[in-house]
Amino acid sequence: MEATILNPKDSNAFLKLGEAYYKNTQFAKAEENLKRSILLEKNNKEAYSLLSSIYTKTEKYEASISILKNAIEQFRMRKNYTINSNFLWLYW
Numbered sequence: 001m002e003a004t005i006l007n008p009k010d011s012n013a014f015l016k017l018g019e020a021y022y023k024n025t026q027f028a029k030a031e032e033n034l035k036r037s038i039l040l041e042k043n044n045k046e047a048y049s050l051l052s053s054i055y056t057k058t059e060k061y062e063a064s065i066s067i068l069k070n071a072i073e074q075f076r077m078r079k080n081y082t083i084n085s086n087f088l089w090l091y092w
Contacts, residue, residue: 011041018050027054042074 007013014037021030031054037047048071055064 009040011037011044011047014040015044015047015050018047022050022054027058030054045071045075048074 014033018030018033018037021027021033031051034047034051034054037044038051041047048067052064052067052071055061055067
């Protein structure tokens with residue numbers, strides 16, 4: 001948490017904090033930090049994937065699909081993009 005206070009524009013710090021909350025099944029706090037990570041870095045594949053996983057675990061299936069659709073659109077806008085198989089698996 002200290003890293004996000006020291007550098008509130010560090011997307012990776014919010015991602016790591018979101019991961020820690022996720023591992024401790026504190027999904028609301030994880031979601032908050034992952035959303036912040038995505039706001040700071042629109043191309044953060046890990047944050048999108050983990051956020052989708054949270055929505056799936058909390059049975060918010062439409063939100064899970066929606067976040068993956070948003071992620072795919074973000075990556076399509078880039079010239080050189082790759083989407084790993086976990087993304088597609090979660091989406092389908």
